[in-house]
Amino acid sequence: MTYDADAIVIGAGLAGLVAATELTDAGKRVIIVDQEPEQTLGGQAWRSFGGLFFVNSPEQRRLRIKDSYELALQDWMGSAGFDREEDHWPRKWAEAYVDFAAGEKRSWLHAQGMRWFPIVGWAERGGSLATGHGNSVPRFHITWGTGLGVVEPFVRRAREAEQKGLLSFRFRHRVTSLGTNGGIVDSVEGEVLEPSNVKRSEPSSRVVASSFILRAQVIVVCSGGMGANHDLVRKNWPKRLGEAPKRLISGVPDHVDGLMLGISEQSGAHLINCDRMWHYVEGVHNWNPIWSRHAIRILPGPSSLWFDANGNRLPAPCLPGFDTLATLSHIMKTGYDYSWFILNETIVKKEFTLSGSEQNPDFTSKSWRQVLKRATGGIPSPVKAFLDKGEDFIVENNLTDLVRRMNALSGDNLIDEQKLHAQIAARDREVENTYTKDAQITAIRGARNYIGDKLVRVVPPHKILDPKHGRLIAVRLNILTRKSLGGIETDLNARVLKQGGEPLPGVYAAGEAAGFGGGGVHGYNSLEGTFLGGCIFSGRIAGRAAAKVV
Numbered sequence: 301m302t303y304d305a306d307a308i309v310i311g312a313g314l315a316g317l318v319a320a321t322e323l324t325d326a327g328k329r330v331i332i333v334d335q336e337p338e339q340t341l342g343g344q345a346w347r348s349f350g351g352l353f354f355v356n357s358p359e360q361r362r363l364r365i366k367d368s369y370e371l372a373l374q375d376w377m378g379s380a381g382f383d384r385e386e387d388h389w390p391r392k393w394a395e396a397y398v399d400f401a402a403g404e405k406r407s408w409l410h411a412q413g414m415r416w417f418p419i420v421g422w423a424e425r426g427g428s429l430a431t432g433h434g435n436s437v438p439r440f441h442i443t444w445g446t447g448l449g450v451v452e453p454f455v456r457r458a459r460e461a462e463q464k465g466l467l468s469f470r471f472r473h474r475v476t477s478l479g480t481n482g483g484i485v486d487s488v489e490g491e492v493l494e495p496s497n498v499k500r501s502e503p504s505s506r507v508v509a510s511s512f513i514l515r516a517q518v519i520v521v522c523s524g525g526m527g528a529n530h531d532l533v534r535k536n537w538p539k540r541l542g543e544a545p546k547r548l549i550s551g552v553p554d555h556v557d558g559l560m561l562g563i564s565e566q567s568g569a570h571l572i573n574c575d576r577m578w579h580y581v582e583g584v585h586n587w588n589p590i591w592s593r594h595a596i597r598i599l600p601g602p603s604s605l606w607f608d609a610n611g612n613r614l615p616a617p618c619l620p621g622f623d624t625l626a627t628l629s630h631i632m633k634t635g636y637d638y639s640w641f642i643l644n645e646t647i648v649k650k651e652f653t654l655s656g657s658e659q660n661p662d663f664t665s666k667s668w669r670q671v672l673k674r675a676t677g678g679i680p681s682p683v684k685a686f687l688d689k690g691e692d693f694i695v696e697n698n699l700t701d702l703v704r705r706m707n708a709l710s711g712d713n714l715i716d717e718q719k720l721h722a723q724i725a726a727r728d729r730e731v732e733n734t735y736t737k738d739a740q741i742t743a744i745r746g747a748r749n750y751i752g753d754k755l756v757r758v759v760p761p762h763k764i765l766d767p768k769h770g771r772l773i774a775v776r777l778n779i780l781t782r783k784s785l786g787g788i789e790t791d792l793n794a795r796v797l798k799q800g801g802e803p804l805p806g807v808y809a810a811g812e813a814a815g816f817g818g819g820g821v822h823g824y825n826s827l828e829g830t831f832l833g834g835c836i837f838s839g840r841i842a843g844r845a846a847a848k849v850v
């Protein structure tokens with residue numbers, strides 16, 4: 301049997317690049333196939349915000365955040381809520397991943413040139429009990445250079461390997477099946493798509509120009525999740541999150557089509573936990589879209605007031621930035637698939653961050669001057685662009701006009717001004733007192749105990765309706781698809797497993813396609829910043845393990 305390479309990696313995203321470069325570092329010959337054109341090299345990670353989950357990092361210690369493996373594991377397990385027989389490997393991956401995040405992860409990436417913003421973010425704060433979901437402490441480390449900064453070292457290593465003749469890319473190669481020889485998977489077959497000169501992450505043509513077959517001793521599946529394939533998302537939508545939303549917008553490019561999951565299953569891979577997914581409830585239509593139904597997620601600070609479509613304030617723990625899936629489930633139970641933030645200009649200046657490398661030009665271009673302007677300047681320009689041009693944003697001088705336009709935008713006419721005013725005024729009354737029974741005000745005060753939040757993220761509690769804090773803003777929030785938490789079941793060596801637990805000979809999987817490790821390292825919930833790291837960790841394991849057998 302002649303092989304085209306020692307290993308074929310399917311997918312030139314972060315997981316694929318990490319797996320491939322670990323293989324080439326071991327002297328193995330690798331082909332990376334990807335359905336997209338070369339300009340989309342790096343996949344979703346290039347578009348990402350670049351937030352990474354580290355435990356007990358120097359950045360945390362400098363800010364007097366006390367973190368530890370034990371606390372992080374408690375948070376991870378409380379969030380994951382593993383409760384299924386097939387959680388055997390995901391649970392082991394979770395233990396190993398938290399250990400990596402508390403140990404070698406940062407130094408390994410640092411040695412490759414990555415750096416992080418000194419103020420650590422506090423994502424998914426939870427809002428329930430100590431054993432429940434959420435980060436007890438800030439752990440979201442923004443990579444200097446955002447997603448580009450995360451991808452860059454691995455692209456560099458891949459290009460070096462390419463120059464040495466160890467690695468070659470086959471772009472516009474779309475895998476449609478895995479081929480087996482004597483029970484061992486040893487080939488990938490598919491279609492060569494016509495050349496495409498679309499810009500990065502834009503949808504590319506699916507016109508087939510020819511076909512291909514490539515053989516190798518090992519195949520590593522790193523094809524990403526299913527977030528752009530709304531039919532697949534709806535098919536796997538779990539009842540526990542309510543009915544699948546009628547309207548969904550996409551937080552991921554079109555190539556995140558999930559089709560490789562079915563192709564892997566047809567070849568014998570066991571898919572698990574596909575009903576576990578991580579979609580956000582703070583989605584807004586991008587006024588300047590790159591991919592189909594392009595949604596941007598607002599990463600909110602804790603002060604905006606959150607109302608459902610009927611104008612009822614959301615209960616704790618459904619507070620901005622606290623518990624993504626509890627909020628999603630709450631919203632879907634209202635019978636509507638959207639909700640509202642109400643805030644003012646003081647809050648929008650400091651508390652709205654938009655996810656994505658292109659929405660954070662200051663961090664992405666590594667400009668200290670621009671980043672410092674966030675803390676001292678007015679409304680950041682990407683946020684200002686949404687206030688001016690975003691179809692989901694309404695800015696008005698008074699509540700009467702705000703409500704009129706909210707009703708016009710939704711077309712549902714469900715917001716009653718008097719009822720809305722009464723709730724905001726009641727909340728505002730609670731701000732006057734050092735003590736309060738309003739869980740959101742307690743949460744804001746708790747957040748401001750953290751110096752990082754106080755400096756750059758959370759405004760002092762104040763009355764939303766106080767005109768001193770600027771015009772009123774309403775934002776219609778839509779549900780946006782993002783990550784698949786389940787996928788191909790793998791053991792701790794990233795070997796793909798068949799139903800029943802036996803390895804599928806010749807196949808490894810990593811990244812989002814493998815549920816970021818094991819077929820679902822997150823269980824039901826993420827602590828955030830855990831996806832890029834999950835791709836790095838599982839890609840590294842897959843590449844190293846595969847290198848040992850070829």
Ligand SMILES: Cc1cc2nc3c(=O)[nH]c(=O)nc-3n(C[C@H](O)[C@H](O)[C@H](O)COP(=O)(O)OP(=O)(O)OC[C@H]3O[C@@H](n4cnc5c(N)ncnc54)[C@H](O)[C@@H]3O)c2cc1C
Nearest residue numbers: 311313314315335343344345348351475524811812831832
């Ligand atoms: C806007 C945005 C912000 C984000 N921010 C963060 C963050 O701050 N922190 C964090 O941890 N995570 C974040 N994420 C999530 C993270 O970026 C992704 O989960 C991760 O990059 C997935 O990497 P991957 O390599 O598994 O898959 P992908 O990046 O999706 O790459 C898979 C590749 O496989 C190719 N492919 C698929 N099927 C086939 C096939 N049949 N044949 C050939 N090729 C195929 C695709 O074209 C693609 O290039 C963000 C994501 C987005 C979109």
